């Protein structure tokens with residue numbers, strides 16, 4: 228069993244506190260780091276990958292501080308940065324061979340792993356095609372493949388679904404769900420549906436801190452009794468939008484059915500409904516940028 232522990236991790240950039248007092252214990256499984264833009268997800272991931280040092284606090288892998296482990300930690304780690312650079316003139320396989328050599332794999336190992344991973348991410352048919360001809364989704368899958376070249380125990384993926392179309396999103400989810408069995412997989416996103424089905428645990432970040440950690444069920448349970456369906460006249464919608472956190476809206480003739488997240492019953496005929504993770508997110512992030 229792997230164990231990654233964050234103990235009161237802080238990161239300050241001059242006066243700006245990007246990450247604020249985060250503690251967590253991560254074992255095998257898929258973790259979703261969910262938060263609005265600017266919440267501190269990338270900064271936290273860069274510290275987990277040893278690219279940035281915490282201002283204070285410690286990060287340990289199986290009880291050892293990662294900064295002291297050096298090469299031994301990097302050998303355990305796979306990382307897809309948010310702003311990952313590709314080499315457009317490389318073919319997919321050349322790119323993986325190149326990354327393999329950077330990671331210290333022998334040429335033979337690089338070639339063998341590259342071929343396996345191209346299958347894993349379903350790019351085997353375009354292995355010899357140049358990256359410049361790839362769609363966003365194909366590039367992302369190649370990015371995931373490069374992060375997995377050294378068969379990492381800790382796989383960190385920063386916004387891996389950004390720019391993917393719905394079909395590519397589903398494919399990506401299926402790929403990740405399989406990996407959590409023998410690894411710690413951490414992926415960040417500001418899109419609820421990306422983590423709703425595949426994350427064993429969700430870490431919700433807000434303004435540098437951890438707002439809440441739990442399974443989807445644990446998080447949605449905190450909204451029980453706070454989600455309502457109500458019907459109102461169409462001309463009232465704007466007013467209600469200003470007064471309440473509206474998570475969905477459906478036109479029904481002259482009337483509109485609103486889904487509202489509110490600790491108080493908004494109108495006498497409102498029906499209480501089961502909360503979703505989307506409701507949870509909207510409620511906590513209604514004033515945040517997306």
Ligand SMILES: Nc1ncnc2c1ncn2[C@@H]1O[C@H](COP(=O)(O)OP(=O)(O)O)[C@@H](O)[C@H]1O
Nearest residue numbers: 240243245262263264265266267268269270271
């Ligand atoms: N190198 C840096 N120097 C100064 N401020 C930074 C730096 N990196 C990030 N920040 C700030 O820290 C906050 C968190 O950023 P980031 O970790 O990129 O958030 P996220 O990935 O959740 O969008 C933001 O306000 C951002 O502007």
Ligand SMILES: [Mg+2]
Nearest residue numbers: 268269309386
């Ligand atoms: Mg980011």
